[in-house]
Amino acid sequence: MSGELVLCHDCDLPNRLGEVPEGGAARCPRCNGLLYRRVPDSIDRTIAFATGGLLLFVVSNVFPFLSMEMQGNVTETTLATGVQALFRGERPLVAGLVLFTTILAPLLHLTMTLYVLLPLKQGRIAPASRRVFRLLHKIQNWSMMEVFLIGILVSLTKLVEMAAIIPGIALWAFMALIPIVAATTSSLDAHLVWSRIGGRS
Ligand SMILES: [Zn+2]
Structure with missing residues (x-):
């Protein structure tokens, strides 16, 4: 450097x-x-946070997010079905934003971090590392899961009057994912990575 x-x-x-x-x-x-x-230990730490984050990401997308019981009917929602419901409800813009900020951006953020850092740890440079790392800086600002979570909590307070709400394992994983993604960002030493992958050009 x-x-x-x-x-x-x-x-x-x-x-x-x-x-x-x-x-x-x-x-x-x-x-x-x-x-x-x-x-x-920037590289090791960041890899650890990003790997843990990826596991939590899978859990928060695969398992039920919320279950609602209303008059004996139980409805399970996942993150994806929630986004689908928004698309069907003629809110394509909101649905697109939620899809990008809560699912795509965190996924890209974590996988691109690992894509650049894992080979670096072994002394290698992954193909197109510089392009991926530049993109990573832009994507980072688009992970806004906490906004989505606040939205959910607000709508929940309205729903609890009508239905019994059972938080699913995905909701807990999602809540844990927010600080893990933040830690992935703060432990990453961008300057060190740029010096290893060869400048900003
Ligand atoms: Zn000065």
């Missing part, structure tokens, strides 16, 4: 980044502002 030019966020002084030791940080010589902090 020798010689990459970074601007200080505080005083705009251009700095050349030298080698930063694990757990160490580079600071601006003029104002002492933080230029870059190297996350300890």
Whole structure:
């Protein structure tokens, strides 16, 4: 990572980044502002979070999300059937947004992270790593599962008056997935990965 030019966020002084030791940080010589902090064990940690996240993702999409009992009838919903119901209910835009932000974006986020990092751990570079990693930065901002979860909780408070609601295992997995995806993002040392896969070009 020798010689990459970074601007200080505080005083705009251009700095050349030298080698930063694990757990160490580079600071601006003029104002002492933080230029870059190297996350300890970034690659291993990120792989662990992304793998755990992928397992939770499978559970939250395969198993029932909610069961509703109304007058003896039990209806089970999964994330996918919830999205289908939105499409049928003439809310294609909302359905598309929910599909993308709660299912596609987290799935792409976790799989693209593993796609780039797993080979790096073995000293190899996966094909098109740079393109995938650039895309990953954009996708990250689109995982908005917490918005969806709040929406569900709000509609639940209305539903409980009409039906008995039984939370399914997928709902718990989904709730656990939110902090795991956030941890995948925060443990990833983008600077370190760029230096391994060969710059931003
Ligand atoms: Zn500075």
